[in-house]
Amino acid sequence: MRSTKWLSIVALCTFVTACGDSASSGPDSASKDTSTPKPTEATTPAADIKKITDTPTDLYIAYPGAGENVDLFMTRFGEQIKKKFPNYNLKYVPRLAAEGTNYYASALGSGTPIDIMISSLGTTTTYLTNLKLESDISDLIKKYNYDLTRLEPSLIDAQRALANGGIYGLPWTVGSFIFVYNKDLFDKFGVPYPKEGRTWDETYDLAKRLTRSDGGQLYQGFSIQIESAMGTNQLSAPYFDPKTHKSKFLEDSFLRAFENMARFYKIPGNETPASGVVNGFQKDKTIAMFMGTSGQVKPTAELIPNWDAASVPEFPDKKGVGFQSAPEYFYITKAAKSRDAAFQVLSFIASEEYQEWMGRTTAILPVMKDPSKIMQTYGAELPNFKGKNVAALLPKTYAPLAVTPYLTIGNAEMATVLKDYLGGRDLVSSLREAAERADKRVAAEQNK
Incomplete structure (x- = not known):
């Protein structure tokens, strides 16, 4: 009132x-x-x-x-x-x-x-x-x-x-990208839980092992909120040049970051779920591992009592480096x-x-x-947090921030690029077209 x-x-x-x-x-x-x-x-x-x-x-x-x-x-x-x-x-x-x-x-x-x-x-x-x-x-x-x-x-x-x-x-x-998983699915298929400090390739192997059909039900290994992930990627590959605000979607580091995550959706059976990556993990409970924004921690705990967290996958040349913060x-x-x-x-x-x-x-x-003291009581008044590896929700080191005022434009274009890429289109061509659209949208914003 x-x-x-x-x-x-x-x-x-x-x-x-x-x-x-x-x-x-x-x-x-x-x-x-x-x-x-x-x-x-x-x-x-x-x-x-x-x-x-x-x-x-x-x-x-x-x-x-x-x-x-x-x-x-x-x-x-x-x-x-x-x-x-x-x-x-x-x-x-x-x-x-x-x-x-x-x-x-x-x-x-x-x-x-x-x-x-x-x-x-x-x-x-x-x-x-x-x-x-x-x-x-x-x-x-x-x-x-x-x-x-x-x-x-x-x-x-x-x-x-x-x-x-x-x-x-x-x-x-x-804000941060977090990695959580459903222990019940790992137990169901006898697959070891994700270990700390694992690489992207090791996570890819886990995803392949966990993607299968069982009793007429399709289970998927790993899903990522890739549109948001690209905006805070571990390589700090920016959407736009910080001075000119021209798109940089075709830079080598950007291509590496995108292909590294998009490849998971090309594992047979691990395509983008019809209900969406969040619902597929939290509500349908048919996805074993999930990586997304930190706002998904609380609903994950509410909907999957036997959940846990692990560090996000790492590049071999970027050990200990997580995603960029999203403050x-x-x-x-x-x-x-x-x-x-x-x-x-x-x-x-x-x-x-x-x-x-x-x-x-x-x-x-x-x-x-130094968040260590605060993380000791993290989630203490919420259900299903006791005994969880919540320290893994924060990286040892955040990737350097690639600051852009047009983050939402870049994220929106990545959703289109992912759809094109998974539909069989050439990635470079799709990114080039996305860059042209993004540059026009940025110019329109600047002229307001």
Whole structure:
């Protein structure tokens, strides 16, 4: 009831300009923060931080991934933020379905001061920079002496790349590609469980051994969410050139990464399942091994009690290197009226306190450079996590991030390329055509 009330208040404000005084909510006020006095030292004392958090403050937060679902925002973030900062009045700014791709037009048009935008790295262009909301928070990091070295370095490197050396936000989840398997199918066919540090070729052999028909039922060895996997591949082969934004689908490393994973679907009987790779693994329970986004850990545990995890397959020349991270961030926007108050929220979300709670209750992977302590309680309040090899969900080393603002365009093209490739088309020709389509879509985005 409480969260629904917040949603209605902000939704009303997005359509009624009288909700805010134009003199105090216009763009010139974005850099002003009336919630706290300026510090006299480079590092703000704890007493000043307390003064900020003790001051009643309205914070407007947008979470495009939740759309109009304020309950998802509250469950994942809002309730914990309110516990930590009871004097903050959180106001959720919904992404309205009626606005289509004209994201947050009503809110921004009426002067609603979005203080925090929550977005994945791949959609940062859509929800931050395209809306001209990006804002460097390096001054706040210095002001509050926030220790960036506690965080997984690749997550900060990604921000440096996006912000030309600055930082727009702090991460709330690392995201990653994970490898899980159904122990029941291994036991059924007498096949040893996947070992740590195995290569892609060894995983290919396992997939062939497990793909078979038994009692009239087809069982498949291995399925991959290959479209997303290419966007975070272990070879750091990028979709696009970081400067020109021209596609690089025909580079040798890109071809190697694609063919390495696509070959699994050419094993006789191991084709893409009709129900989809996720449903085939979790619901049909006819796929022995699955590799996909880290958001699939929790539903896997719920639907396959006898599951476990292992490290992702490795290239022989890239031992210990996992996929690239797929982080999501809390951004303080250019429209923020309460930057100092908002930064306390960012600091909390990226803290061990919140990260431990998140892993324990939601099975979302942490952003810390050393996650070992947090992983000790990972999934502890969820069913079917006890005794699982959850440490394997995180790689020893993340592959270097190939940052691109057009990740979703690349992922979409990979789905088409995979379909063509499995249908017998020449891979190079299919990738060349995909590159031409992608370049046109990127150009269209840039000309908006």
